Amino acid sequence: MHEEIPADILQCSPLIDAEGLRTLDRLRQHRQAPRWRHQAGDRLQRQDLAALEAYRGQLGAERGRRQADAPPQRILSWLQEMRPKVPALRRRIPAQLDPADHWSRLPTFGREDVSRHPESLVPEDAELEQMIVYRTAGTTGHALLVPHHPRAAACYQPLIEHALARHGVAFEPQAGTVACFLVGAQVRTVTYPTVLAAWRGAGFAKLNLHPAEWQHPEDPHGYFASFQPTILTGDPISFAEMVRLSIPARPRAMITTAVAMSHGLKRRLSAHYGCPVIDWYSLTETGPIGYACPLGEGYHLLPHDLHVEVLERDGQPAPTGQRGEITVSGGRNPYLPLLRYRTGDWGRLDLEPCACGDQMPRLLDLEGRPPVLFRAADGSLVNPVDVSRVLRELPLVQHELHQGRDLSCTLVARPADGAGARLRHRLAQALRGLLGEVPISVRLDPGLGNRPDDDAKPIPYRSELLLED
Secondary structure (H helix, E strand, C coil), X not given: CHHHCCHHHHHHCCCCCHHHHHHHHHHHHCCCCCCCCCCCCCCCCHHHHHHHHHHHHHHHHHCCCCCCCCCCHHHHHHHHHHCCCCHHHHHHCCCCCCCCCCHHHCCCECHHHHHXXXXXXXXXXXXXXXXXXXXXXXXXXXXXXXXXXXXXXXXXXXXXXXXXXXXXXXXXXXXXXXXXXXXXXXXXXXXXXXXXXXXCCEEEEXXXXXXXXXXXXXHHHXXXXXXXXXXXXXXXXXXXXXXXXXXXXXXXXXXXXXXXXXXXXXXXXXXXXXXXXXXXXXECCCEEEEEECCCCCCEEECCCCEEEEEECCCCCECCCCCCEEEEEEECCCCCCCEEEEEEEEEEEEECCCCXXXXXXXXEEEEXXXXXXXXXXXXXXXXXXXHHHHHHCCCCEEEEEEEECCCCCEEEEEEECCCCCCCHHHHHHHHHHHHHCCCCEEEEECCCCCXXXXXXCCCCCEEECCCCCC
16 A cells, blocks of 8 residues: 555654545645645654544543642642653753642743753653654744644644534544644744544645745635535634635634634634634643633633643732632643643633533633734735744744734834844844835834843734724
């Protein structure tokens, strides 16, 4: 069988079979297919499928009520295993400290640890052959490089299945069908078709709605109509663009990721496409954390193998029912074991049973990343991810970009040491390459985000424009 499948495809999708290859060819060679920018696959091996099936079982059996004052035994056992072989944990946890008795005295970690010293978080006995590296979008600051494992990445699929089931959506992907389109709306992003072994070889494609990615304006309409994926995933900006472009689709559900979803846009999407719209709280570093309660009462914690707490600014647990910074421990990424990882997002943790029937705690009043969009001089959409992509090539520490309703933009940037005298000009030039001839003002502020009397951290992106504009 393998002799019939090209080696480059087998490298990305080791478990693909003849039927999967036919599905991939249909996705890839359709007459209205976009310009594919990448070749990718799930990279799963045969033993990974058994591990994923075991994860499905654990997800169903181990989710349930949690205690307020201590992590579950699974997390304590996980930490006991990780502590001696992860340099950062060995260095920062005193040898005499018993996590079971003194959990709140354990150190916290954050983006800076992942950014500056990722190697210190990788277990010393980790087998690195299957490591893949994801780059975060960078919409909350400069992008991170996050090491990951194909099996851990594939756990997204059982988690999606569970969230769909909680919303009453039947989802049993089959070979020869297309399970999912991941929809983007950016000037530039990775796009590819593949098949997913964990979903019986069903098809998947990552698409970009930007007009430059298609041969003709009507092509995305024809492509969606031809394959009719069972579910759609994407950020609110991309889904709003689907509505604006009148993209035809009949999904059973839409799952929104990356940034917070407004109630107004959720209602609009649900009415337009006639299906549930499930808001999903997830970070690249942590994986999925929560899904929107079917009754609209916050976000239920989704994985059984994450411990979530909310902390005050000094790192101490917030009093029951009060807001704090969402902090996670555990997970399934063998290359990034997270201990009390501060996400930068804020909310309240409610441990009481929910009327929807899910016994897992809920995050309430979640202050995640609101959807922000910019528009170029010609009216075309510019995603903050596009802005992050060009700004990260320049020597910045932090920045704040604001666009007014008249399309004028103001950028305040904290330069890195030795950034050079022409940085203001280079920043303006980079933005103009995305936005065209809109008024752009650039100001350098070496103290941005670094003043002791500043209570709030810089907000990288703000816009007076709405998704409906």
